[in-house]
Amino acid sequence: MKRISLIVVLAAAMASTRAQQPPQPPAQPPQPQEIETTITGEPGSPPRLAVPEFIAVSKDTESVAIAKTISQVLFDDLNFEREFALIPRDVYSTAATSFSDVPFDRWRELNADGLVVGTVQKTATGLKVELRLFNVRTRQSAYGREYSGSTANPRLYAHQISDELHQSQRGLKGVARTKLVFDSDRDGERMGGTIENRGVKELYIADYDGENQRRVTVSKTLNINPAWSPDGRSIAYTSYRRGGGQIFVSHIFQALLDELTKGEKVGENWLPAWSPDGTRLCFTSTRDGNSEIYVMNRDGSNVRRLTRHPGIDISPTWSPPGTQIAFVSDRGGDPHIYIMDADGSGSPTLLTREYSDRPTWSPAPYNEIAYSARTGPGNDIKVIDLASRQVRQLTFGEGTNESPTWSANGRHLAFMSTRAGKSQIFTIARDGKNVRQLTRTGSNQQPNWSK
Amino acid sequence: MTRVWGTTVLLLMVMSVAGCGKKQAPIARPMPPPFPGAISTPSSRPPATPEPVAEPTIVPPEPVRDDAIASASLDDLNRNSPLKPVFFDYNSSDLSPDAQRALDENAATIKKYPSWAVTIEGHCDERGTAEYNLALGERRSVAARAYLVSLGIPADRVRTVSYGKEFPFDPGHDEAAFRKNRRAHFVITAK
Numbered sequence: 001m002k003r004i005s006l007i008v009v010l011a012a013a014m015a016s017t018r019a020q021q022p023p024q025p026p027a028q029p030p031q032p033q034e035i036e037t038t039i040t041g042e043p044g045s046p047p048r049l050a051v052p053e054f055i056a057v058s059k060d061t062e063s064v065a066i067a068k069t070i071s072q073v074l075f076d077d078l079n080f081e082r083e084f085a086l087i088p089r090d091v092y093s094t095a096a097t098s099f100s101d102v103p104f105d106r107w108r109e110l111n112a113d114g115l116v117v118g119t120v121q122k123t124a125t126g127l128k129v130e131l132r133l134f135n136v137r138t139r140q141s142a143y144g145r146e147y148s149g150s151t152a153n154p155r156l157y158a159h160q161i162s163d164e165l166h167q168s169q170r171g172l173k174g175v176a177r178t179k180l181v182f183d184s185d186r187d188g189e190r191m192g193g194t195i196e197n198r199g200v201k202e203l204y205i206a207d208y209d210g211e212n213q214r215r216v217t218v219s220k221t222l223n224i225n226p227a228w229s230p231d232g233r234s235i236a237y238t239s240y241r242r243g244g245g246q247i248f249v250s251h252i253f254q255a256l257l258d259e260l261t262k263g264e265k266v267g268e269n270w271l272p273a274w275s276p277d278g279t280r281l282c283f284t285s286t287r288d289g290n291s292e293i294y295v296m297n298r299d300g301s302n303v304r305r306l307t308r309h310p311g312i313d314i315s316p317t318w319s320p321p322g323t324q325i326a327f328v329s330d331r332g333g334d335p336h337i338y339i340m341d342a343d344g345s346g347s348p349t350l351l352t353r354e355y356s357d358r359p360t361w362s363p364a365p366y367n368e369i370a371y372s373a374r375t376g377p378g379n380d381i382k383v384i385d386l387a388s389r390q391v392r393q394l395t396f397g398e399g400t401n402e403s404p405t406w407s408a409n410g411r412h413l414a415f416m417s418t419r420a421g422k423s424q425i426f427t428i429a430r431d432g433k434n435v436r437q438l439t440r441t442g443s444n445q446q447p448n449w450s451k
Numbered sequence: 452m453t454r455v456w457g458t459t460v461l462l463l464m465v466m467s468v469a470g471c472g473k474k475q476a477p478i479a480r481p482m483p484p485p486f487p488g489a490i491s492t493p494s495s496r497p498p499a500t501p502e503p504v505a506e507p508t509i510v511p512p513e514p515v516r517d518d519a520i521a522s523a524s525l526d527d528l529n530r531n532s533p534l535k536p537v538f539f540d541y542n543s544s545d546l547s548p549d550a551q552r553a554l555d556e557n558a559a560t561i562k563k564y565p566s567w568a569v570t571i572e573g574h575c576d577e578r579g580t581a582e583y584n585l586a587l588g589e590r591r592s593v594a595a596r597a598y599l600v601s602l603g604i605p606a607d608r609v610r611t612v613s614y615g616k617e618f619p620f621d622p623g624h625d626e627a628a629f630r631k632n633r634r635a636h637f638v639i640t641a642k
Contacts (some may be wrong), residue, residue: 194638195529198618222617225582243570244612245585268613270585284586286593291586312586328583334542335583357580372580379580402580416581445581 037142038169039114039135041085047113047169049084051075052092054118054129066154067120070129073155074116076209077162077176081411082429083169087112099132099141107136114142118161126150129157133165143168155211175407178208178450180414181216181226181235182425186442189220201445203237205252208407208427208449210438216252225271228450229278229298235448236260236272236281244268247283249298260300261285271315274298275322275342282306282316282325282342293327295342306344317361317369318342326351326359326369337371337384352384352391358403363410363451366430370394370404370413381415383430394432405449414438414447521564525639533560534569534637537595538630542579544590546598554595557637558602561609568641571595573613574620576629581615588613595635610640 041047051074054067072089079086087110096102096117107115118131126149133143145164147157159176166174185199200220206213217223222240229236233253238245245268249258260281261269267286274281275295282295288305291312296303307313311331318325325342328335334355338348351359355374362368367386372379375393378400384391395401399418406413407427412434414427422443428435520533535553537546546554561567573588573595592611600606620636621628 195526196618196620201617222614224617240612243610268585268589271582286586286589289593291589312583312590314586315582330583335580357583377578400577403582 036168037135037140039133039142041113046083046085048087048111049078049114049116050087050092050107050110050112051078051089051116052096053089054120055097057119057121060122062151063120063122066127066151067118069154070120070158070161071116071118073158073209074118074161077158077174078165080176080209080434081166081170081172081174082434083166083172084114099130102134102139104134104136104139112136116165122151123148127154127157129161131161133169153212155207159207173409175208175409175412175449178408179205179228179232180208180210180405180425180438180447180449181205181228182416182439182444182447183224183226184439184442184444186444187215188442191221199442203235203250204444205235206425206438210425210436213439216250224446226446227272227274227281227448229274230276230451231278232450236274238270238272245270247272247281247300258299260296260298262300273316273318275318276320277322282318284314284316293325293344295344304344306340306342307348315358317359319361320364326361328357328359334374337369351386351389355379356382360405362406363408366410368410370406372402372404372415378418381413381428392432394428394430403446405447407449408451412449414449416445416447521642525642528639528642532637532639534639536637537591537635539591539633539635541576541629541633542587544587544594546594550595551598554598555602558599558604561599561604564642566642567639568608568610570610570612570638570640572636572638573611573615574618574632574634574636575616576632577616577619577624578629579616581617584615585613588615591633591635 039047051071054071056063056067075086075089078084092110099117102115102117113136115134115136116131117134118129121128129147131145132141135142145161147160162176163174166172181203183201184204185201187202189200191198191200201222201224202215203217203223203226204213204215216235219239219241223237225238227236234249234251236247236249239248246264247260247269249260264287269283269285272281272283278298280295280297282293284291285294290310291314292305293307293313293316294303294305309329309331311329313327313329315328316325323342324339326337326339329338332350335357336353337351337356337359339351340346340348352371356371359369359371362370368383369386370381370383373382376397378397379402380393380395380397381401381404382391382393401415401417404413404415411430412427413430414425416423417426420437423445424437425439425444425447426435426437520528534557537550537553561569571592573592575584575588579587589611592613596609596611599609619632621631
């Protein structure tokens with residue numbers, strides 16, 4: 001889907017709309033619609049926003065259904081970031097039939113600061129979606145966009161609208177178009193070459209909200225440790241298709257597969273992590289007889305060893321500038337998190353003193369590392385602030401909770417939890433609120449959230 | 452074929468080490484077919500025996516009649532494996548006396564069937580995290596392999612793989628299940 005134009009000559013479209021409808025109030029005078037303004041709420045409170053159902057300009061069943069979907073998904077997308085106080089949708093219904101007859105008085109009664117009005121119209125080539133954000137007090141359009149594309153995935157219109165609204169109104173990088181990748185045994189296929197009853201694990205991707213779950217590997221073996229490349233076009237992961245764990249990169253939009261640790265006869269290779277610029281990966285390997293951290297170019301060349309310690313070193317993650325790598329080592333007994341320079345020089349510094357695994361460095365502006373910590377019989381997700389070294393806990397003993405991964409804006413985490421029975425993928429806000437379960441079929445592990 | 456060829460190579464190596472001067476009857480042969488109760492000692496060939504014969508006679512192995520293990524298919528073998536799993540303590544790859552006893556028996560069996568290739572899988576219980584358990588499972592499989600090698604099993608006959616906690620043998624969530632899942636599991640991959 002491609003955005004054709006930033007707003008906005010709506011007059012023509014609105015004229016044709018009105019032609020099909022009962023007599024309308026006179027058109028509003030032309031407004032300076034290129035100028036975007038920001039909707040504000042009461043001092044100290046987020047703006048109160050209403051997102052009524054979009055107006056289906058074409059009245060066929062599909063258009064009506066698409067209008068319903070887009071407005072509901074947009075509501076959910078906006079709600080996810082909690083930048084707006086969304087007025088619950090059950091207290092209102094669509095009262096407008098077009099952009100020109102919005103009953104602002106009634107929206108003021110609901111104390112709405114902003115009102116999103118959208119229209120959906122089928123066209124010869126697909127779909128046209130128009131959107132306006134009105135300032136309810138001034139009755140001015142604060143923001144407008146027009147989108148056109150196919151009817152295949154209406155949710156994507158909502159995701160793009162949400163991301164652009166957040167950017168325009170709140171200066172926030174939304175994550176509505178990001179995706180998760182994780183491993184799952186949901187298809188129930190059996191692993192070959194063994195008499196044991198073992199289910200294969202394949203990689204699946206999903207929208208950030210858990211919709212559109214799709215399988216991306218078909219190698220009928222153990223495929224784990226997926227990691228999105230920073231450009232979101234490739235997934236590095238560990239596959240056991242050669243017997244032991246080896247690192248592969250699947251370029252999912254080109255149907256190409258690279259085997260990065262090809263020809264490594266000795267040892268296994270796990271847990272690839274992309275450098276922030278996408279040119280290199282650090283990973284864990286036992287090629288030299290012990291589990292150590294290595295770095296290589298994205299084509300598998302130029303492998304260099306970063307750690308040298310007889311303990312287990314595993315689970316590397318890059319700092320946002322790519323200058324440091326945090327990893328897990330049991331050189332002090334239990335596995336703890338250490339930080340070293342990205343070239344392996346100097347001696348690593350100890351970060352956590354409890355059983356900890358799978359550190360994942362937050363994106364800027366936060367400077368935190370999320371990890372899975374042993375808290376009892378199971379593990380919980382914790383976050384350590386690197387400046388203050390203060391630790392906060394996000395989950396509290398509901399099942400075991402592992403493998404956290406940050407959203408690109410650092411405001412959310414996805415993780416695996418067994419709180420609902422089998423292991424499933426959940427998301428949670430960085431303050432521990434807003435827990436959502438994204439997967440329900442089979443068991444699902446080791447999520448990774450795209451940039 | 453692999454075995455015969457291996458023998459040939461060994462003979463040639465022995466020749467080159469010991470020199471070709473002495474004229475003695477060839478004594479090295481392909482391995483005798485194993486049978487129950489036999490104590491096969493493939494590694495106890497006299498190392499200094501010279502071997503002047505350029506083309507040793509290739510004797511195909513005799514069909515084995517009495518050995519159910521040797522005649523079973525790989526899948527059947529692994530289903531009732533003569534190789535015993537080795538169990539570990541929590542978060543440990545140390546070999547307990549029990550583990551060493553099991554490995555002693557496994558080593559004897561592997562020696563008895565010199566054509567076998569074996570993979571040792573390292574497994575963990577679910578309490579450790581998935582990522583760390585990959586390395587812990589590797590530790591366990593490597594510990595078991597190192598012990599076998601110390602007993603004279605050729606290193607190239609034993610591969611290792613770590614499955615972390617991906618494939619528990621007992622899906623339960625109690626200590627009884629965990630105990631079964633902290634193991635080095637033996638798989639015969641060629642015979």
